Amino acid sequence: MALPLHGVRVLDLTDGLGESAGRFLADLGADVVRIECPGGSASRTAPPLRNGVSIPFALRNANKRGIVLDLDDDAGRDRLRDLASHADILVESLAPGYLAERGVGAADLCRVNPELVAVSVSGFGQDGPYREWASTEQVLYALSGGLSRSGEPGMAPLLPPTGPADESVGVHTAWSALLAYYDRLHTGRGQTVDISAFEVLVHGFDPGFGVQGSAAAGRSEDFPRGRPDAANFYPVFRCADGQVRIALLAKRQWRAMFEWLGEPAEFADSKFDTIPARFAASDRLNPLIEELFSTYTRDRLVAEGARRGIPIGGVSTVSEVLETEHFAVSGTFVDTEIAPGVSARVPSGYATIAGARAGIRTRAPGLGEHTDEVLGAVPADAAPVAAPRHEVGTRPFEGLRVLDMGVVVFGAELGRQFADYGADVIKIENAAFPDGLRQSKRGSALAASVAWGHRNRRSLGVNLRDPEGIRIFEKLVAEADIVLANFKPGTLASMGLSYDRLTAINPRIIVSESSAFGSVGPWNTRLGYGPLVRAACGVSAMWRYSDTSDGLCDGSTVYPDHIAGQVAATVVLAALVERLRTGTGTEIEVAQADTAIVQLGTILAAESLEPGSIHAPGNSDPYRAPSGVFACAGDDEWCVVTVRDDADWTRLCAVVGRPELADDPRFATTELRIRHRAEADEVLAGWLALRSPTEAMETLQASGVPAGAMVRLPELLTDPQLVARGAYTELEHEMLPAALPTAKQVAHFSTLPDWPLRQAPLSGQQTREICEEILGLSSAEIDSLVREGVLQPAAGDPALEEAASSTV
Template structure:
């Protein structure tokens, strides 16, 4: 396998000892932690894991791990695992409740035997609640997690997203929750049980209805459509000479540049078209003008001219074109790798680089029958933080200077703030965060309130020499700096990792962008829709039954993916660097690209494309590896459910539950795939006479993965989400009414839920922060405010 050039003991999680008992998508949690240096021992039953049936997926989810076999159905095997757990720091498991009870390997038993152990349970719906025993896969989670209801053409069948998009977030959420719990263990000596629900991870993590903005924010409106949203105008796609391009006109300056490129047509000269809603309303007149301009030019020509004019524009690439892209080769995002004996493919390497070297693929997944030994001694680790007070979040005592902007930046900083870190949101009134600009004349809106909760606000002009010096002084007293500007911006301000490390060797600097700091695309404008277009997701997230030349066939316009998941993945790497610093005494430079997060999600798809060039394209609701499977109409207006039969046993259960005819030729998957259309037509007749709830109840009771399509407003009343307290109420004095908000990343046995302190107004805490961090006196602060270096609100809000 192609190496990364970094030694295992140089990675931030070197010395972290993990037992991995997971299956399926949950396996990606330990894979990411292994990328970052953890010693992961993958335990499989004799003969190997069930997930090995997906050879490519297993290889990618289990790279960089060691392997061992244990028969947990025997007393000796269970006892051996229990003893081995005493050598580990974290144990990851995805047993169903019934399976854990039957084995006698419950989280409670692990915790009683080893009170210092962090046990992370990753299950489909969580360890508690009325859906505890339900089963799911990616497609079922897309239906019940609020993704399906906004995917597809209006008036048509809802469209499942490409494989990998939904499953990815489960592993990333679990990795973050595991490290949060581990930090708490390091500070208290006491272990933790972390209950990760894949359902809640999808609801809160793919593109949340009640989170930083995107079209998903329609979930807070009572008028959320019963049909798919008409998302074609959100991030419009236009045909060109050799394919399609996507346009993202968000800022006023971008529209005005496009207006000039069009030749300044008189009917769009009115300043009201500076606003996005006015352009949406006039799309039927505006888009034909743009289409005519683009029609005779190639994608590369249009993207180049768009960049020269400051217009966000991206080519819609196929998986084959992604694999051939020079950018991903140069950055190391895609590498040639040996996935197993006789299986070599081009695949994503990993999420991030650490100190300039990719933290990704190093060794293949373990072969069946592995006989891995136990673990070495844990290194001495002192996080250098004060004693953790009662009720404090695990990251209390960490100070974060947050320069992040828009959705990605907001998510990254919020994760640290929610766990108790002092996160200082640094802003300049001359360049306000785009999330603040979603309501004219206001400094607050639900999107900003959701994304920036629990942070403090500092108004500072970083472009002035005085402001830059103040920032360096703050960095000297801080732990982490977060930014997601265009590549090179931090260095131009004098805040590169090397420069900040000169004043604080323990500083961790996370510098993120759309396409990373290297490669020919590094200066491309970075919005999620353009990242999706350039990474093959848009090409795969389209209706295969539609005219290939019809731009409306692309159905990914109603999401800001991968902003949220990329923010979470970067947070994992930054917290890993905090843990690694306890061993080395040094900080780190973390570089992440949203594009890399998108590529990781498509790993198995890209691997297959590299093995069979020209054959991999959008599969829509027809899943190549299972039958019957897909989206089925139910009784009622625009009512749908997803059913996904992966195994022969599930097929027998489906037949028994629905009364479909028994046929021995269909007992094995190949036979069912051959007669897919016939089987799925019969199943569709059965679902059409029943409500989605009835279909779900009958099939789940039989052990068949199925779920009703859940619309975003209905998340607030879903019985499982209510039972597990997945939402809380967020209040802000600048909002007209309270809004629902996600309650937590996972359910912890002792880690407290996040506080819900209001997001800061611009410069709200400037005076207090400057006094605390810099020791500035009141008159000195006044002078800096007068000079415009510091910024404070016109009216000081009440103490909060």
């Protein structure tokens, strides 16, 4: 299989943070050379380990070649400069300033090779007051605002399972690197890119000021101090042999559930067709559902839900996920060698391209395994790429046209990536089947999620259930570059818009389809929402206080919708790179379930190698102590602290005024501190209880100990690091009562401009404009199509009013 990034040369100097970016680029076909110091990367010993192998290192470095360079040696630095002179992309995640101090920083290497894209990834970015702070996945999650929304009311906030946050940083890094490279192909100039993992989590993982899921209609719009009671957003019920989750969002779904319950009189009122009314009555409604479900098995409930059109999903443990038939058939998992002599069942990769999985092909390299091969080769000149020329500083997607059929969070996030960077993104809408984001709980007012998610687009209202509507769409395809959709598998084909049909119209078209579970396997027709994906993939089972806890605490998150959209955008961008070489498009498929499983891959692979070893850890990091979420002075105030190693423990003991404990034999090693976790945690807990989260965080960070206060959403807008880096701006819309805080940027590019903030269109607002400009239709032709119900311009269009008056 010819992968889209074949021929792209990447140097990977990451260590832990950002490693999965190179893996993603390698999956897509890039030649990724992993560069390590003589003693090997610290991530080679990152837990969990099985058979002496670091599972995260093995997964995040598959498909790469590995070499050793000593960057404290002149010869090593010269070799790096030589490699950089022939490379396209460099990704590094060493401490800010580490490479620059040695004369081989990002800017230095871009001077060696002006076409190089040099990406620096760090916990907090290359500047700002937190620049030197230590970070861990848990610390970043606390600071991102996510922790304040996680956990059960009245209990400590709960950390999510490890993996998804770090892996999301890798996805954003791969996207940003490829975006700058695509820009270079058009401008001839590389650039530096600064990525803060903190900002990725704030803006791109599960943003508090970003597109929200359908259940947002039932949430309070203020910012309560305690955890939201998220159990009723997507409730979980016990059944005869486990647990299931239900997602009653659409009116038709509720009506089917009402019928299944025997049409109880107390819920017959039409007000219960709305999400807020059902949420408000959950104390009476949920017991009825639980009683009904109690006699059914999990599989029977899922099947009966599918028959009735009710979204129900089973809650699977990680061991069950590994044995799920659907994931075996779909190619989500492969049994493969991940280190010499060590094989495991592991996630293959994020995407399918032209019908083949772009996933794991070779195991992670041994230390220096390819040094002679890489350093001894004479680099060939890169094949020229014929790309239209752009001026430096323009938006990389200018001149591209995208037909965006995407809906809800995933669709909004995917299309926005191209709209923000200059593409003409045309949102295809049908008033009879509105995007879920447009179904506001505030009557005619615009939903904030529409303003966030649909900005910078144009909207075309067209009825694709009408043959004439299909013909109009096909004419647009002839002039387009990309088609995006996230319907149930087979929907486009059933409309006569299969990939074969679209590529016959336009061989250059790139078609990206996404769904919950993909088009292959027994679950391919399942109704899919993010909460059901999380439940099916093991995320929900790991996101609770313990294995025996009934409460699943992932109800308030939108994961994996945002990051799955980013995954799809990255694969589409890789296909655009390939199209510059070949002139032809391709077909892409991304299943949201595959995104969740890849990002939970370390946990799943560890369980496959040692069945029964993985449990829901709650707030305790099973591989480090002390660690977790600790109460601070004040009402519902918390701080996350992670002691990574013996050096952190020594520093912590000095900070809390107990230096003698650094020599206490009970705490001499990480293993011993884990064995005496309660005592080690108490050393920290007593000190934190007397301090505010901010004071504690700043004191610990000043000593090099990773710590992060639990930040509530409004506090993000005044966070010193985010303010210093210009992380937020305001988004206005004529139909909103006030401006919305919104991301100004995620990655910081040295030459790409900030995103524009053109307001989101009303449904069908540019219908006439698009039909005149692209299709060349006359006003009379458009009027006729409007009267026939084929075209759907925005309310107030004269032809709409004429059609309405003719029916009176």
